[in-house]
Amino acid sequence: MSAVQKQTKVIIVGAGPAGAGASFFLSKYEIPNIVIDKATFPRDKVCGDACSGKTALVINRANEEWLKEILGKPADFLPSWGIKFVAPNGKDLDIPFSPNRTPETKAPGFTLPRLDFDNFLFSKMPSPFCTIYQGATISAIEKSNSDVSVKFSHQGMEHEVTAPIIIGADGDKGIVRKKFMNDSGSPKAYAVGLRAYYEGITGMHPDNFIELHFLPEMLPGYLWIFPLPHGRANVGVGILSEVVRDKKINLREQMLAAIKNNPSIAPRFANAKLIDKIQGWGLPLAMERQSLSGDNYILCGDAASLVDPFSGEGIGNALYSGMLAAMALKDAIPANDFSARNLKEKYDDVLYKRLGDEFKISATLQRLCRFPWLFNFVVNKAYKSKSLRDTISCMFTDMDLREQLSKPSFYFKILFNK
Ligand SMILES: Cc1cc2nc3c(=O)[nH]c(=O)nc-3n(C[C@H](O)[C@H](O)[C@H](O)COP(=O)(O)OP(=O)(O)OC[C@H]3O[C@@H](n4cnc5c(N)ncnc54)[C@H](O)[C@@H]3O)c2cc1C
Structure with a gap:
């Protein structure tokens, strides 16, 4: 069977926050883009479900009405006003994000399950410039001197799309990175996390502060309790992979033991119910600068290892990098210059100029947590x-x-x- 052939300006693999961010801004700049995702939305993603101010900033830049929609539905996008740190000695510290808050102040962050948040982003992607294939299976990515083509099957049909540039927004373990960079990532710059959904946890902060519990047995990682809409909570642990490996930690056992026995946590779970199976996934951390692009390709979000090494924040950085990739291509497309040199200058250098200091500080803080x-x-x-x-x-x-x-x-x- 011959494949349906299509030409476009930009191919985006992955429709999570990184791919959505790229597509929003490409469409805004009237640049045709084709988005291919293997999943069918709404789809789940293992995460802490906490969206920071950077997430709100990119959404607002993409379309102010979308942020208004989020802020106008606090029952679904739970506003978060601060963070509770619990030190290894059990002492806790409430830090509001907006200490001088007035009734007009907007919450800087919000929480909701990724199933819902990513579906919200996905629902905003359709535009006259964007074509989406969800539930698609990619069989090959091929590169010629000037183009990249992606072969995939979708609803029983074979397709081949070709463009001068591909954006790898396909997350940790993405195939675009593997194809172009031929690497498996540095184990030092990697963390693993578990996520569990609960209902009925008591003692949550009235302003929905997210909680980070730095338990001695988990340093430099932590256990989190993040309040979610409708009385639920996202509970999880995140630890550097090398620590898990070296200390032979069973993450699941350690998380459940803390929930059962830790004197400041256990009483709050006395009547709590686990409502979904516990799931794990990796966090590729931005510990040091690395190459994010090359001839005819750009990597965004987890595919580019952009998770904050201290906070574990990756949603905002994924959206932000998608936005920067679109901005870089707004210049590269008219110049027809998709060379590694040009993309490094227009994308990598800009991204590290804006986020590099943040990554460095977070990497240092993460080391101090030991x-x-x-x-x-x-x-x-x-x-x-x-x-x-x-x-x-x-x-x-x-x-x-x-x-x-x-x-x-x-x-x-x-x-x-x-
Ligand atoms: C346990 C845990 C807790 C976390 N907590 C937080 C948190 O609270 N706040 C925060 O900001 N970040 C958190 N993160 C990080 C955050 O989840 C990621 O940084 C974020 O999802 C990255 O977005 P992305 O778009 O790059 O990738 P993803 O969200 O992974 O999206 C990638 C998309 O690509 C698609 N895809 C993958 N492979 C293919 C393929 N072969 N073909 C086609 N499509 C493909 C997938 O279906 C998916 O839709 C956490 C991560 C983990 C693991």
């Missing part, structure tokens, strides 16, 4: 000092301030109350 005493020390001090709590609060929005956290002088100052 020292429980340091963590306990900061939380103990912040517990007693409102000004230190306010400083940490501002660190969520101010990168210059957050950088202080990674410097020895910060700890020296709080040690001597300077």
Whole structure:
């Protein structure tokens, strides 16, 4: 059977946040794009389900009405106003994202199951410039001197689409990265996580603070409890793969043991019910700069290892990198220049200029988390000092301030109350 042939300007593999972000902005720039996803939406994705301010920022830039829709449905997109840190010694610290909040202030973040969030993004993708194939099986990706073609089957038909550029937005273990970069990723820059959905957990913060519990046995990883709409919660653990391997940790057992026995967690689960099976997935971390593009291809989101090494945030970075890829192609398409040199300058360099410092600070913070005493020390001090709590609060929005956290002088100052 001969394949249905199509030409387009950009092929996007993957319709998660990275692919959706790229498609939104390509369509905005009136650039024809074809999106191919193996899944049929709505589809699940193992995640903590917490969307940060960066997610809101990209959605707002793509279309202000979409963010208004999100903010107007707090029952479905649960607004989150802050973060609770629990130090290895069990002491907790509530850090509001907006310490000087007024009734007009919009919540910087929100939570909802990825099944629903990704479907929301997916529902916004159709446009006269975007053609979507979901439930498609890719059989080959081939590159010639000037083009890339993707062969796939969809609803019993064979297709072949060709374009001068392909965006790999197909997540961790993506096939575009494998095809073009021929690598399997560095094990040091990888974390593994488990996700469990519960209902009936008590003691949640009235302003839906997300909770990070830095339990001694999980450092430099943590256990999270993130409130979700309709009285549910996403509970999970995320730890560096090398730590899991070296210490032979059984993540599932460790998470369930903390839920059952930890004195500050267990009572809150007394009447809680697990409502879905516990599932795991990998987090490719942005620990160090790496190549994100080459001749005729660009990688975005997890396919480009852009998960924040400290917070585990990957949704915002996936959307953001998709947006930057579209911006790079807005320049590259008229110039017909899809060379590695041009894409590095227009995409990699721009992305690292905007996010590189954030990644570096987070990588340092993640290394500091290996020292429980340091963590306990900061939380103990912040517990007693409102000004230190306010400083940490501002660190969520101010990168210059957050950088202080990674410097020895910060700890020296709080040690001597300077
Ligand atoms: C346990 C865990 C907890 C996390 N918690 C958070 C959190 O709370 N907040 C946060 O911001 N981030 C979190 N992350 C990270 C976040 O989930 C990812 O960074 C984010 O999903 C990346 O988006 P993406 O679009 O790059 O990839 P994905 O969301 O994985 O989407 C990739 C898409 O590509 C498609 N695809 C894959 N292979 C193919 C193929 N061969 N052909 C066609 N299509 C294909 C898939 O079907 C999928 O739709 C967490 C991750 C894990 C594992």
